[in-house]
Amino acid sequence: QQQVKQSPQSLIVQKGGISIINCAYENTAFDYFPWYQQFPGKGPALLIAIRPDVSEKKEGRFTISFNKSAKQFSLHIMDSQPGDSATYFCVKELVFGKGTKLTVNP
Amino acid sequence: EPEVTQTPSHQVTQMGQEVILRCVPISNHLYFYWYRQILGQKVEFLVSFYNNEISEKSEIFDDQFSVERPDGSNFTLKIRSTKLEDSAMYFCASMDGTHRDLSYEQYFGPGTRLTVT
Numbered sequence: 131q132q133q134v135k136q137s138p139q140s141l142i143v144q145k146g147g148i149s150i151i152n153c154a155y156e157n158t159a160f161d162y163f164p165w166y167q168q169f170p171g172k173g174p175a176l177l178i179a180i181r182p183d184v185s186e187k188k189e190g191r192f193t194i195s196f197n198k199s200a201k202q203f204s205l206h207i208m209d210s211q212p213g214d215s216a217t218y219f220c221v222k223e224l225v226f227g228k229g230t231k232l233t234v235n236p
Numbered sequence: 237e238p239e240v241t242q243t244p245s246h247q248v249t250q251m252g253q254e255v256i257l258r259c260v261p262i263s264n265h266l267y268f269y270w271y272r273q274i275l276g277q278k279v280e281f282l283v284s285f286y287n288n289e290i291s292e293k294s295e296i297f298d299d300q301f302s303v304e305r306p307d308g309s310n311f312t313l314k315i316r317s318t319k320l321e322d323s324a325m326y327f328c329a330s331m332d333g334t335h336r337d338l339s340y341e342q343y344f345g346p347g348t349r350l351t352v353t
Contacts, residue, residue, distance in 0.1 A: 164341065173240075173327050173344030174279060219279060224269070224292065226279040 136227030149207040153220030240345035259328030266333035
């Protein structure tokens with residue numbers, strides 16, 4: 131089964147800082163790399179996703195960077211806000227990473 | 237905006253009892269999924285369902301579990317004889333499927349918290 135290695139497990143940043151979460155995967159038949167955001171007591175929600183025909187995709191303060199040769203993709207949150215505090219999951223096909231709990235301090 | 241709904245929001249049951257968790261996927265979606273999340277842990281895939289049959293299932297999805305789409309709108313997960321370790325949050329998800337070969341853009345419901353005592 132597909133393995134997905136996500137890091138770090140937890141992350142604390144100050145308001146306005148940059149949050150970076152990384153994900154490494156094994157070989158895949160499907161070229162689609164999403165990140166999901168989950169708030170406590172809620173279901174995961176698709177945040178942003180990238181296809182490997184591009185190396186980077188930006189939506190507002192959220193950016194995915196993709197390195198196909200290294201089999202890695204990462205999520206960057208610019209100007210992190212307290213409202214970004216949540217757990218973030220990278221997903222490869224049906225396999226979720228273990229999640230990164232992000233805390234943004236005011 | 238269309239959304240996935242799940243009922244009940246919280247289910248308490250005794251060990252050995254059967255439970256049925258219900259989901260209403262987004263109406264034009266073709267792929268349906270169940271995941272579970274034990275408190276504070278990762279989201280684990282259980283099963284996917286397409287064209288009225290299971291398309292994939294994980295090792296967790298053993299003979300105690302079954303899924304059904306009894307009508308055109310509901311998608312259910314049944315656990316025949318619950319165990320203490322089945323206590324978790326269960327999420328239903330659905331996907332359009334039009335571009336399945338290119339994406340796994342899943343829409344998740346709010347979850348059902350199952351507590352087995």
